[in-house]
Amino acid sequence: MAKVLTKKEEDFSQWYQDLVINADLAEYSPIKGCMIIKPYGYSLWEKIQQTLDKMFKETGHSNAYFPLFIPKSFFEKEAKHVEGFAKECAIVTHYRLKTDEINKKLLIDNDAKLEEELIIRPTSETIIWNTYRNWIKSYRDLPILINQWANVVRWEMRTRLFLRTTEFLWQEGHTAHATREEALEEAIKMLNIYAEFAEKYLAIPVVKGVKTPSERFAGADETFTIEALMQDGKALQAGTSHFLGQNFAKAFDVKFLNKKGELEYVWATSWGVSTRLIGALILTHSDNNGLVLPPAIAPINIVIIPIYKSDDQKTKVLEKCNEIYLELKNLGYSIKFDDRDNYTPGWKFNQYELQGIPIRLAFGPTDLVNNTIEVTRRDTLQKETISLSELLPKIKILLQDIQNNIFNKAKKFKEENTFIVNDFEEFKKKIENGGFFLAHWDGTPETEEILKNETKATIRCIPLETKEEEGFCMISKKKSKKRVLIARAY
RNA sequence: CGGGAUGUAGCGCAGUUGGUUUAGCGCACCUGCUUUGGGAGCAGGGGGUCGCCAGUUCGAGUCUGGCCAUCCCGACCA
Incomplete structure (x- = not known):
């Protein structure tokens, strides 16, 4: 057989790239960091879309569409949000080109400079909450349960096909609620939908958890995540759901009258998954012969x-x-x-x-x-x-057997590569081979920083489904009540 | 933004100390015949501003300088 794929064991990263190209999922484009999703790759995305869209609608959500461009000033309104995205924004400054009469080159027409620059959305919270201000007057207008299927742009320094591209396709849900409890419940509900989707359809076992403050989405009070373990022992964040508190309502002045006639700020959530899921699918199941797809998501069975x-x-x-x-x-x-x-x-x-x-x-x-x-x-x-x-x-x-077998194989791999550790030196040795690690953490960002600097690993999440147990932080030796999930990540 | 590498046909590459002609080879593509149970064979054919600009030279794919682009590995991130 002609060799088309680099073997996984020889060079995992090269294997992944060869696979994406040779399975005809995507190819490189003339634009740095952007890929062309080919019909077969796109049909996979369509299956993901169809399945998730149905799940969203069954839980009361509707689709809508907001503009690609966001006025720069909108970004300034939520301090942490700007800080998080400022470094990776594409900005539109002009709206016209002109031809240089001498050398026939196209130039930017400086007379066509925009009064206010437009940001190509890296995420849509700002423009959506600016809109919600007009939509919400009373508690009767709530909740608003909206999702949008869209493309976004984040000018990342390093990209990889499907796992991190400059432009990517995703869905972003943006909901508005009258109470803190309801919003929190929504964020967790969507996390559960993502987890169910990942396990039942993509056959990818995941760990549900909450992010530490330093890993939170810019502008969120709480970020929930599903974390998956790839075949090379690295973790991949496969979906996130954020409880945004009243941060965006305050930034965009979105208030409603409650039953008692009092003005209150609205509570918010946002949640998303992207074309990165296709990367997760490849990195979880595929082998040296190519892609292995679970029947529930394979465009052709x-x-x-x-x-x-x-x-x-x-x-x-x-x-x-x-x-x-x-x-x-x-x-x-x-x-x-x-x-x-x-x-x-x-x-x-x-x-x-x-x-x-x-x-x-x-x-x-x-x-x-x-x-x-x-x-x-x-x-x-x-x-x-x-x-x-x-x-x-x-x-x-x-078909049923294949679906089960793929999932069980991935689950077994995850279980066999999840380790309980108590000693930092032991952890440092073991992390070299990858895997999920459950260890005690004292809850401070300082300790997180040490972990990251010394091992390149991060706290992926504080798992939702772990029991409290008395212990001591692996690094600082201070008291801790819960183990956290640690791994090197994509 | 640091480190490494590359740029010659759609893809993968070769091209020696500058001078072998009209710049080659494999895959892919087109035509024909034979094939078809694990990436078929033969014959013929089409396809190139050698990344861009400048320089050195009688002569540049090859040497020099500059620029541009892409990929890989890190830091940043979904």
Whole structure:
């Protein structure tokens, strides 16, 4: 077999890049840090969108759309928010070009300078809360439960396909509530939706938790997160949900009259996941043969490949394949029939393994005689030739089995690579091999700083589902009541 | 922003101390025939401002200077 992928064991980072390119998910663009998402990669995003969108709507949210541009002054209104995003903003200063008559070059027309610069949104809290001011007068206007599917731009110094690009696609939910409790409940509800989505559909086991103050979203009172463990032992933040308190309401003067006729500031949340989830999907499940997709999110679940020699065989094989194809399609399976004859079956086998199609069916002359079909599952690469009459029940079972198997494998990996540590020196040795670490922390940013400087690891979150236990901070030896999740992260 | 590397056909690369012609090779692409159960073979064909600008020279893909761009590794971040 021709080598298309660098082996994971040789160079993990190179393997990841090779995979993204060769599975035809995305390619580099002429713009630094920006990628072109190709049809196959985009169809994955569409599956993510469709599934999440349904979950959002089932929990009472509606979609809307706000502008790409945000007046610079909006950013100045929430002090911590500016501080967090100022260093990575793209800014529009002019609205017209002109042609230099001498050398025919395009120049910026300095007469077309904007009165106020526009920021290309890195996130939309400011423009949305500026709008909510007009929408909210009374407690009867609350809650507002809005989501938007959009692109955002963050001028990051270092980018990686899907994991961190200058422009990326995401959804951002922005909700407004009458009470602190309700907003907090919303933030946790959305965190749970993200966790459910990650585990049930993406088959990625996650740890739900809350960020430490220094890792919080700029402008939030509390940031909730789902953290996943990648195959190379690094953590990936897969989704966040923020309890924004009254910070944006105060910054944008959004008040409502409560039942008692008193003016109060509105409580807020925001939450988002991005195309980074595609990166998470790759880094969690894929192998040296390529992508491995959970059936619940794979744009194509089954591919059928015909095999023949003579023209006579070709006619009969294609006819039978088409019959099988239509039958499965009508049953609602997403299936592709690849009848191209400019590629050999062997080429197709490799290509679809690279693209992670969960089930491959191969049908040839022998099957025609025996009334059989070859079924191969992508996750284990196990092949089986079964009678055609067994195909339907087999597929139903197999898809579920693949979904479970992928999830269980990832879960097992996470569990086997989650370590309890009490000693800092021991931690320093073990972190070199990656993994999740549960350790006591004294709760101070100073200790967090030491951890980061000495080990490059960070506190990913304070897990929601851990019991309190008496202990001593791994670094400062001060008293601590809870273990936190520590890892090196993407 | 620091460190490293690269820029020659769509992709991956070769091109020696400057002078072998019209700048090559593999993959991909087009045509034809034979093939097709794990990335097919043969024959023919198309495709290039050698990243950009300047300089040295009789002569530059090759040497010099400058610029630009991209990728990788760090710090920053979803």
